[in-house]
Amino acid sequence: MAKAPVLTPQADDFPRWYQDLINKAELADNGPVRGTMVIRPYGYGLWERMQADMDARIKETGTQNAYFPLLIPQSYLTKEADHVEGFAPELAVVTHGGGKELEEPAVVRPTSEMIINDYFSKWVQSYRDLPLLINQWANVVRWELRPRLFLRTTEFLWQEGHTAHATYEEARDFAARIHRHVYADFMENTLAMDVVLGRKTARERFAGAINTLTLEGMMGDGKALQMGTSHELGQNFAKAFNTRYLSKDGKQELVWQTSWGATTRMIGALVMMHGDDNGLRVPPRLAPTQVVVLAIKGDEAVLAKVREIGDQLKAAGLRVQVDDRTDTPFGRRAVDWELKGVPVRIEVGPRDLENGTAMLARRIPGGTSQAFGSGGGKEPVAIDALVGLLPTVLEEDQALLLRQSRERRESRTADVSTIEEAAEAAAAGCWARIPWADLGEEGEAKLAEHSVTVRCLVTEDGSVPDADDAPGNVAIVARAY
Amino acid sequence: MAKAPVLTPQADDFPRWYQDLINKAELADNGPVRGTMVIRPYGYGLWERMQADMDARIKETGTQNAYFPLLIPQSYLTKEADHVEGFAPELAVVTHGGGKELEEPAVVRPTSEMIINDYFSKWVQSYRDLPLLINQWANVVRWELRPRLFLRTTEFLWQEGHTAHATYEEARDFAARIHRHVYADFMENTLAMDVVLGRKTARERFAGAINTLTLEGMMGDGKALQMGTSHELGQNFAKAFNTRYLSKDGKQELVWQTSWGATTRMIGALVMMHGDDNGLRVPPRLAPTQVVVLAIKGDEAVLAKVREIGDQLKAAGLRVQVDDRTDTPFGRRAVDWELKGVPVRIEVGPRDLENGTAMLARRIPGGTSQAFGSGGGKEPVAIDALVGLLPTVLEEDQALLLRQSRERRESRTADVSTIEEAAEAAAAGCWARIPWADLGEEGEAKLAEHSVTVRCLVTEDGSVPDADDAPGNVAIVARAY
Numbered sequence: 001m002a003k004a005p006v007l008t009p010q011a012d013d014f015p016r017w018y019q020d021l022i023n024k025a026e027l028a029d030n031g032p033v034r035g036t037m038v039i040r041p042y043g044y045g046l047w048e049r050m051q052a053d054m055d056a057r058i059k060e061t062g063t064q065n066a067y068f069p070l071l072i073p074q075s076y077l078t079k080e081a082d083h084v085e086g087f088a089p090e091l092a093v094v095t096h097g098g099g100k101e102l103e104e105p106a107v108v109r110p111t112s113e114m115i116i117n118d119y120f121s122k123w124v125q126s127y128r129d130l131p132l133l134i135n136q137w138a139n140v141v142r143w144e145l146r147p148r149l150f151l152r153t154t155e156f157l158w159q160e161g162h163t164a165h166a167t168y169e170e171a172r173d174f175a176a177r178i179h180r181h182v183y184a185d186f187m188e189n190t191l192a193m194d195v196v197l198g199r200k201t202a203r204e205r206f207a208g209a210i211n212t213l214t215l216e217g218m219m220g221d222g223k224a225l226q227m228g229t230s231h232e233l234g235q236n237f238a239k240a241f242n243t244r245y246l247s248k249d250g251k252q253e254l255v256w257q258t259s260w261g262a263t264t265r266m267i268g269a270l271v272m273m274h275g276d277d278n279g280l281r282v283p284p285r286l287a288p289t290q291v292v293v294l295a296i297k298g299d300e301a302v303l304a305k306v307r308e309i310g311d312q313l314k315a316a317g318l319r320v321q322v323d324d325r326t327d328t329p330f331g332r333r334a335v336d337w338e339l340k341g342v343p344v345r346i347e348v349g350p351r352d353l354e355n356g357t358a359m360l361a362r363r364i365p366g367g368t369s370q371a372f373g374s375g376g377g378k379e380p381v382a383i384d385a386l387v388g389l390l391p392t393v394l395e396e397d398q399a400l401l402l403r404q405s406r407e408r409r410e411s412r413t414a415d416v417s418t419i420e421e422a423a424e425a426a427a428a429g430c431w432a433r434i435p436w437a438d439l440g441e442e443g444e445a446k447l448a449e450h451s452v453t454v455r456c457l458v459t460e461d462g463s464v465p466d467a468d469d470a471p472g473n474v475a476i477v478a479r480a481y
Numbered sequence: 482m483a484k485a486p487v488l489t490p491q492a493d494d495f496p497r498w499y500q501d502l503i504n505k506a507e508l509a510d511n512g513p514v515r516g517t518m519v520i521r522p523y524g525y526g527l528w529e530r531m532q533a534d535m536d537a538r539i540k541e542t543g544t545q546n547a548y549f550p551l552l553i554p555q556s557y558l559t560k561e562a563d564h565v566e567g568f569a570p571e572l573a574v575v576t577h578g579g580g581k582e583l584e585e586p587a588v589v590r591p592t593s594e595m596i597i598n599d600y601f602s603k604w605v606q607s608y609r610d611l612p613l614l615i616n617q618w619a620n621v622v623r624w625e626l627r628p629r630l631f632l633r634t635t636e637f638l639w640q641e642g643h644t645a646h647a648t649y650e651e652a653r654d655f656a657a658r659i660h661r662h663v664y665a666d667f668m669e670n671t672l673a674m675d676v677v678l679g680r681k682t683a684r685e686r687f688a689g690a691i692n693t694l695t696l697e698g699m700m701g702d703g704k705a706l707q708m709g710t711s712h713e714l715g716q717n718f719a720k721a722f723n724t725r726y727l728s729k730d731g732k733q734e735l736v737w738q739t740s741w742g743a744t745t746r747m748i749g750a751l752v753m754m755h756g757d758d759n760g761l762r763v764p765p766r767l768a769p770t771q772v773v774v775l776a777i778k779g780d781e782a783v784l785a786k787v788r789e790i791g792d793q794l795k796a797a798g799l800r801v802q803v804d805d806r807t808d809t810p811f812g813r814r815a816v817d818w819e820l821k822g823v824p825v826r827i828e829v830g831p832r833d834l835e836n837g838t839a840m841l842a843r844r845i846p847g848g849t850s851q852a853f854g855s856g857g858g859k860e861p862v863a864i865d866a867l868v869g870l871l872p873t874v875l876e877e878d879q880a881l882l883l884r885q886s887r888e889r890r891e892s893r894t895a896d897v898s899t900i901e902e903a904a905e906a907a908a909a910g911c912w913a914r915i916p917w918a919d920l921g922e923e924g925e926a927k928l929a930e931h932s933v934t935v936r937c938l939v940t941e942d943g944s945v946p947d948a949d950d951a952p953g954n955v956a957i958v959a960r961a962y
Contacts, residue, residue, distance in 0.1 A: 029600065032557070033587050036550035038600055041615065044547045066525045069517035070551075070589075070620055070636050071573070076513070089580050092552070094589065096574040097635075098624030106514050108551075108575065108589070119510065119519055128808065134522065139551055139620065143579030154578075155551050327609065 006335060009277050014221040019149070021271055025280050025339045028149045028267075035147035035154030039264070042340060043150075045288035046267055047157065051137065053190050053286075054159065054262065057182045061174075063133040063161060068115050070139070071106040076114040080240040083113060086207025090142035092154075108141040113208065113237060113259060116162045121243040124164055124255060130245055131170065132255075135161040150268030151225070151481050158263035164243065164255040171256035172211075172232055176464070178260045179213040179230040187227055191266070192283035192401035193217050193273050194409050195227055196476060197464050198456025203444055206259075210234035213464060216455045216476065218409040219272035222429030224455045224478040227269055228262035268481075273405050280341030281364050283401050284394035289321045291390060292342050293358075294333060296349035298326030306348050309358070309383060316387045318394075338363060343397050344390065347378070358383050364397035413476075419443045426452040426479045436473035444475075452477055487816060490758050495702040500630070502752055506761050506820045509630045509748075516628035516635030520745070523821060524631075526769035527748055528638065532618065534671050534767075535640060535743065538663045542655075544614040544642060549596050551620070552587040557595040561721040564594060567688025571623035573635075589622040594689065594718060594740060597643045602724040605645055605736060611726055612655070613645040613736075631749030632706070632962050639744035645724065645736040652737035653692075653713055657945070659741045660694040660711040668708055672747070673764035673882035674698050674754055675890050676708055677957060678945050679937025684925055687740075691715035694945060697936040697957065699890040700753035703910030705936045705959040708750055709743035749962075754886050761822030762845050764882050765875035770802045772871060773823045774839075775814060777830035779807030787829050790839070790864060797868045799875075819844060824878050825871065828859070839864050845878040894957075900924045903958045907933040910960075917954040925956075933958055 007020040022028055027043035030036075039047065055065075071094060077084045092108040095101060109115065116134065124132055137159050144154045161178060165171040179197060187193045200212040209231035216224050237243070238254040247253050274281040284290050291313055295306045303324050310322035321342075323333055330347075337345055347359040357380040381389060413431040416422050417438060425432040427450070436457055439447075444454050459465050460472045488501040503509055508524035511517075520528065536546075552575060558565045573589040576582060590596065597615065605613055618640050625635045642659060646652040660678060668674045681693040690712035697705050718724070719735040728734050755762040765771050772794055776787045784805050791803035802823075804814055811828075818826055828840040838861040862870060894912040897903050898919060906913040908931070917938055920928075925935050940946050941953045 029603075031550035031552075032554050032596065032599065033550060033552040036552055038550065038596075039548040041545035041547045045545070047548075048546060064522035064526070065529060066522045067520040067528075067638065069512035069514060069519065070622065071512075071514040071517055073513050091578075091580075092575045092587075093577040094573045095576045097572075098626065099570050099572075106573075115513065115519075118513065122510075128806070141551065145579065157548065325609070 005277060006339060007277060007279065010220060010275075015148075017275075017277070018268075018272060021275055021279055021339070022149050025341070027271070027280075030149065031155075033154065035144040035152075037149050037153050037155070039157075042288075043267060046270065046282070046286065047264055049286050049288055050191075050266060051159075054182065054186055055137075057186055058135050058159070058161065061133065061177060061182065062131075063135045063163070066134050066136055067138070068109075068112050068119070068136060070109055072109050072115050074105045074107055076118065077107060079114060080208050080237055082236075083208040087111070087142070090144075092141045092143055109138070110140055110142045111261075112136060112138070112140075112160055113162070117237045117241040117243065117257075120162070120164050120255070121241040124243055124245050126246045127166055127248055130164060130166045130255065131174070132164040133161075134163065135159055148268075150264055150271070153264075156264045158261050160261045161259060163258045164238070165257070166245065166247070166253070166255070168234075168256050171258050175211070175213060175230045175232045175258040175260065178258070179215070179464070183215055183228045183230065183260075183262060187215060187217070188402060190283065190285045191270060192285070192398055192405065193227070193269065194402065194405040196409070196456065196458065196462075198458040198476065199464055199468070200229075200456060201441070201444060201454045201468060201475070203441065204454060206231045208233060208236050209259075210236070214456050217269055217273055218405070218412065218431060218478075219269070219481065220275065220408075221272070222412050222431070222478075224431065224480040225265070225269050225272065226455070226480065227266060228260070230260035231258060233257040233259060272481075274341070274401055279339035281401065282341040282343060284343045284398045287341075287343055288319060289342050290319045290394055291344045291346060292321045292323050292337050293346045293348065294323045294330065294337070295326055296330045296347055298324075299350050301353055302348055302350060305353055305383075309346060309348070309386065312387055313390065316391075318390060343394060346386065352380070355380070356383055357381060358386070360386075362393065362397065364400055419446055422477050423447060423450040423452050426450070426477060431455070431476055431478040433474050433476055436468070436475045437471075439475050439477075447477055451479055453480055455480060486758060487820065488758060488760065491701055491756075496629075498756075498758070499749075499753060502756055502760055502820070503630050506822070508752070508761075511630065512636075514635065516625040516633075518630050518634050518636070520638075523769075524748060527751065527763070527767065528745055530767050530769055531671075531747060532640075535663065535667055536618075538667055539616050539640070539642065542614065542658060542663065543612075544616045544644070547615050547617060548619070549590075549593050549600070549617060551590055553590050553596050555586045555588055557599065558588060560595060561689050561718055563717070564689040568592070568623070571625075573622045573624055590619070591621055591623045592742075593617060593619070593621075593641055594643070598718045598722040598724065601643070601645050601736070602722040605724055605726050607727045608647055608729055611645060611647045611736065612651065614642075615644065616640055616642040629749075631745055631752070634745075637745045639742050642739070642741045644739045645719070646738070647726065647728070647734070647736070649715075649737050652739050656692070656694060656711045656713045656739040656741065659739070660696070660945070664696055664709045664711065664741075664743060668696060668698070669883060671764065671766045672751060673766070673879050673886065674708070674750065675883060675887040677890070677937065677939065677943075679939040679957065680945055680949070681710075681937060682922070682925060682935050682949060682956075684922065685935060687712045689714060689717050690740075691717070695937050698750055698754055699886070699893065699912060699959075700750070700962065701756065701889075702753070703893050703912070703959070705912065705961040706746070706750050706753065707936070707961065708747060709741070711741035712739060714738040714740060753962075755822070755882055760820035762882065763822040763824060765824045765879045768822075768824055769800060770823050771800045771875055772825045772827060773802045773804050773818050774827045775804040775811065775818070775829065776807055777811045777828055779805075780831050782834055783829055783831060786834055786864075790827060790829070790867065793868055794871065797872075799871060824875060827867065833861070836861070837864055838862060839867070841867075843874065843878065845881055900927055904928060904931040904933050907931070907958060907960045912936070912957055912959040914955050914957055917949070917956045918952075920956050920958075928958055932960055934961055936961060
């Protein structure tokens with residue numbers, strides 16, 4: 001009799017597989033208020049590593065972190081017309097504070113454009129104050145009617161960058177720099193995720209932006225997920241808040257602005273891009289735990305050896321956990337680490353000690369069920385060789401994940417020339433590429449009837465176009481999360 | 482004519498000095514909703530350094546970070562009777578979400594005991610799940626009627642730790658470990674702050690705790706400020722949430738719990754403990770910028786030299802900023818760095834270059850107005866000697882700040898034996914030590930009429946007592962923020 005699978009297989013029911021994995025790998029739980037979530041320590045550990053990595057990249061651009069209030073006077077939201085229309089239906093409103101009804105209700109920030117721009121208009125006086133480059137790590141609330149953990153939650157965590165520049169060109173280049181050198185580099189090199197960089201159509205643009213740059217990833221079921229966005233805001237908010245600077249020539253000029261954000265949604269993307277039927281697979285550069293050293297039995301010599309190996313690997317700069325919880329059956333612990341997607345397990349039992357070896361199991365090339373090197377399942381490795389071997393193994397696994405995600409996207413993207421073909425491809429779990437000249441806003445509206453959206457526009461050679469209607473633009477269309 | 486002071490002098494009006502400093506050093510602004518604040522990049526940089534340092538100490542105890550929802554169903558708050566009574570008057574209530582009135586209003590967390598305990602009761606099943614050690618970095622909202630930036634704000638940032646243990650002793654020891662080895666060590670060694678460790682009286686205890694351990698600091702005006710607290714919660718929340726574990730003997734037992742927190746209030750304490758009439762003085766181990774290298778003039782050779790010095794000092798592991806903004810007058814920039822309390826300034830002009838020297842100004846021993854070493858005001862130092870000299874200078878300054886704060890507290894603490902003397906001392910900006918046996922709860926209530934509180938109880942030799950009524954307990958009483 002075959003063992004019951006730990007998770008609902010992806011092929012049977014992808015959304016249920018996702019839910020099972022989040023639950024069993026202890027990434028998150030539903031919160032008591034509809035749509036909110038509890039991010040459990042293992043899930044939060046992934047977020048902390050994402051934060052640290054992105055934060056360093058953001059700071060390299062000269063951007064500084066700050067913190068703006070959670071509560072925003074309701075009247076602020078009305079200052080930029082498109083913006084308020086975009087967010088009004090999603091707001092959480094505080095009507096009572098300190099035991100009294102408030103004179104003016106406050107909204108819980110759905111994003112901080114409004115409040116940050118209010119302060120920008122005070123802080124920016126002269127060209128000397130520009131560029132003003134601010135980032136915030138914060139929680140935001142957008143009431144969610146069809147919540148799904150990490151992907152669409154009423155409260156989520158994110159970073160939101162907000163910048164003001166003297167010229168259009170500077171703002172444009174800064175938005176592009178964040179898009180390419182912060183987000184794309186991070187996603188490709190740390191998250192091992194293939195992403196397509198492009199620009200949003202007018203229909204999909206951020207409320208208040210003149211241009212939205214996006215990164216789109218293909219999930220395991222072929223649907224698209226927007227991984228992050230970087231917006232050129234033009235002078236829309238500058239006008240709304242009258243944010244002006246005295247130029248070197250002594251003139252009062254409006255600033256040009258950008259904003260850009262990435263969220264805890266990336267954890268959901270990590271699951272859906274790299275997960276398999278045995279659980280999550282965490283890219284080694286991201287992994288809070290890269291290597292777990294397991295004692296198979298509670299034998300004194302075994303326990304001493306796993307701790308010794310753990311110390312050696314830590315000293316070599318790896319992120320290591322020692323699992324000596326031998327009052328829990330070994331099989332259950334092994335399955336649990338597999339679910340959590342720790343890249344490498346080193347398993348040590350009494351027999352291994354005699355041989356001076358340990359069993360090395362790699363999660364990413366296929367877990368315990370597949371071969372690596374010459375052996376089947378797991379490979380015995382000399383304990384003395386681990387410190388030398390593991391950094392190479394981890395870098396190979398990192399590269400493999402990126403390659404697999406790229407190959408999936410390439411093999412599941414079809415070039416089409418009609419709207420019908422595009423809708424068909426999307427329904428079959430593929431992405432379609434269609435010339436924007438053949439699709440246009442009308443075709444885009446038609447696709448929307450099939451729940452298919454233009455994820456982004458790219459140029460023929462795959463780079464980011466300068467304008468929606470640039471000749472040769474190609475639309476990438478898909479179903480999306 | 483004497484130059485107008487940059488700040489209201491402390492001796493003239495301490496609260497106004499505080500407000501001036503926060504404003505001019507660009508630490509924070511008032512937010513638009515009453516009592517909220519905008520933490521500006523320089524203030525937030527201090528918080529980031531505090532966070533990183535405390536986070537590492539917290540993780541050393543085996544505690545993991547997680548994240549719980551901002552919004553809590555109103556009904557949760559009523560589960561622990563003392564707790565709800567403590568927080569009810571301060572709540573912000575969300576009554577509308579997604580365009581509709583909510584069936585059950587949600588409160589914005591004033592603290593997360595309630596929601597975290599709800600999940601603890603699900604996650605804790607067996608003794609194997611204990612101890613459960615969780616920390617959260619988050620924003621909380623407590624409606625504030627008399628707000629003051631950093632000290633009392635409607636929204637503030639903090640960490641809140643929540644733990645569950647198998648026995649009373651383990652929980653007690655863990656609360657004490659956080660008190661001493663996380664909070665006190667951090668405050669003394671990183672913040673260079675003298676703190677008194679003690680236990681709160683029943684009157685001052687956290688709502689729902691059986692014991693509250695506190696750290697109290699003396700500010701520049703002699704008032705006390707509570708810097709952090711670590712609570713033993715006993716089984717109060719375990720009973721309210723029925724949080725039980727299966728013991729090794731197969732019995733269902735209630736857990737024992739702790740919670741502990743420290744907030745952005747520490748930034749206010751930093752200002753009031755180390756600030757002087759010229760501005761803030763940031764302890765070098767905390768300082769986001771330890772050394773600023775200033776170009777006095779926009780001379781090519783000078784600019785090249787300050788950048789070179791900056792690179793050398795960075796390579797030596799110091800946190801350095803190069804100030805080459807020579808389109809702003811040098812004097813204004815120097816005053817600004819003094820206001821911000823950067824420990825060391827290195828000033829380079831054309832004349833210095835000829836001599837191969839730079840002017841070195843130390844902020845902590847007295848800024849530009851006082852001598853250090855043999856010279857007056859500032860000291861010329863050979864540029865080649867800087868890398869060797871600065872680490873010593875910074876460690877000296879760190880020690881000096883701690884010594885100054887300790888000496889102030891010692892010189893301004895009086896041993897008294899009557900309630901009248903205690904109230905008098907407090908009114909004069911001092912702390913009073915009075916035997917708890919002579920004061921008692923009645924005396925404590927009387928002191929409250931003079932706005933004087935028992936900050937904590939200590940033993941005769943200054944350690945933390947095991948019980949309120951332990952013989953020899955001494956009460957430390959003061960006015961407080």
